[in-house]
Amino acid sequence: MKKVFKGTSFFRALGFKKQILTFVIYFSVGLGLISITTAAPIRNQSPPTLKANAPNVYVVKKGDTLWAIAKKFLNNPLRWPEIWASNRYIKNPHWIFPGDRLLMCTYQGRPIIGKDEGDGCDGVIRRYSGNKSQVLYPQVRIESLNNAIPIIPLEDIKQWLDRSFILPPDSLNNTPYIVGMADERVIAGAGQNVYARGLGLVIGQRYGIYAEGQPYILLDEQGNKVNAGLELTQVASGIAIQSKQDITTLEITHSYHQEIRKGYRVLPEHEVLYPTMFYPVYAEDVSLEGKVIRIHDSIGAAAKRSIVSIDRGHLEGVKVGQVFTVNQRGQITTDPKTHKKIQLPTEVIGEIMIIQTFDHISYAYVLESQLPIRVNATLTPPIIQD
Template sequence: MLREIRPLVHRGLTWVRPSMLGATAAVLLVAGLSITATAGAVELRPDHPERYTVKVGDTLWSIASRYLDAPWRWRDIWQENPGVANPNLIYPGDVLTVTYHGGQPRVRVEGGMRVVRLEPRVRSEQLDAAIPTIPVSAIGPFLSRPVVANEKQIDAAPYVVGFPDDRAVAGVGDTIFVRSIFAEPGTRWEILRPGKEFLDYETGEPLGFEAAYVGSAELVQSGDPATLTITRMTQQSMPGDRLRPAEDEKAIRAFLPRPVTDASSGHVIAVLNGVSQIGQYDVVVIDRGTDNDVQVGDVFGVYRGGDVKQDKVKARKDEWNWRNESPLDADFWYGDWEVTGWRRNQLSDNAPLPLHVEARKKTDDYVVPFWPAGTAMVFRSFPRVSFALIMSARAALHVGNPVSAPPQ
């Protein structure tokens, strides 16, 4: 079992995504959110900077990691800067300094003033221009696709039944025939392909199927079958692909990072980018979802351990002469050996009898203790599973690693 890890009290944080239109950006800590009692005093990292200049490309998580071992507790040490238009905004060029109030560390913008490089362009402070908590490029392809659906949803969805001229596949600009779509011409649809089945790591219970994004199509004529034209593709469409009404991609407006409790313990059951060894900024699937009260912004610790290892120190006793023992010594014959079976028809100079005992020194195995190997933050959640981004990894992570409350 994982060692008991007490959950931290959530401290409201709101973080928004960066604009894709320019490099000028800001980190947003939304004002007006109350600070609740902490689960314990916050201690800065021993190697924290006394002064840090915010750079373009920073995220709030990366800045917080310079000061705290638990970056989601940034609100505990951030001090708003009165006298400026947006006291919770952090911009590139700002100099962050550490002060102490009542013995507790605080981080704020030096002097409450901002260092601004003059450039021949307008500086925007819109929310959409703010630096996000995490690198958006790492999760962008997974924000609205793929989806997770159960067997009934897949069976009930309209599906590609064929193409003109009896071709085997279709691409951009091609026509596809789809069973049972009755909607207004011009409506947009997404083409999805059922893929791997997600299973609960411990029970093997089905949790849903990954439905990978294949492309988009526009309805030309409704009916059974309906006629659609493919407008966008990531791979060619085939009979059996499912369709669903297209949804507008949702911008990342807010994350509320908070540690999960031990009640949300689960496992990494898949990785979405096809790697075998999981590292920082890889996207993983966790066998817990909204049915288990897992929400966007939940922070998990990823743990390694629990496997059985051989005690190699005791195993050396299999080598009868490691202590310079001799067959003439009583311990050699009456020591801690154990009978493992009988050998038959193994005639040799050392085994003159066709049947003799096989024995070896006793060795002990041990179970590796669980230890924190990384952290993951949920950015998309379904009823039975969630997608999470690996925020940090002290070692290579693997499918099957347990997840639970992160260490404080």
């Protein structure tokens, strides 16, 4: 339980719910460094190919996402980390904000894109390469962190990061649960009191109230069914205001489009980090082959901007931000000449990005979809060509 709930949400701590200003300070070498960020290793030796209509200058607008910006420049947006000219002398160099001017430059024969700090491509290259030949004077930039451009639309993934998560099935043993509502109601909502039974609830502390979803039943290596996790969805928040023996009264402060019912679990509110960069997964990084095992908020198929669950988690090497190719196995058909059964080729039908990982399961966001993505679609590392 501690592993799941310990820690503070990135956006909640740094301004997702509150307007907290951050100072992004650019230091010269002589003044000291906040942090040094090195470029990720490049597996593909050929430089990324730019779109024919890629802009030389792009001014970031409110509502942009990093994925959409990458698609403006590159034939394959997955290769954005290879061309992004990180400023080695600032913290969080991948953050960009509305109003930033992005310049397309050339460094050692390869295209790079970086922020214009008033000194053009010369400055972009100098900060990216770590050239110490010129003194850099400190600059102070004040930004609200919740204005930073997200990599994908936050409204598409917020519910699945803030309100849903997956726990091992035995981790819910002995956790508190709702046993009743004030005024003998059958269901309850914001502004009402509910009663939870169980030990460990602290007066004055905020808790989440969670509905249990369907378990994830997978097959192990021997073909036996195993419960890989239980999905919980937060339906409300409340504060513990009174306790007597093992019954605690909770005052409901927020409800999230669902009523509270008996049996729902009471747990510390789930908080996670939001993804801040995307990058392709490589074959040696994760145990493959994985597959899509659940489609969320859809009758039977996922499309662009949908959320899916896959049968690989952090114990198999999956990490937030990794991008997988989604494949559809070719159908089995009958050859009209030989009358024998044949299987048609597997087709690439989309790409997904991991947004949250659990032990053996992960949530993923559909970045691109050429055809509907269905349960049992297979996952492979993307082919990096362009």
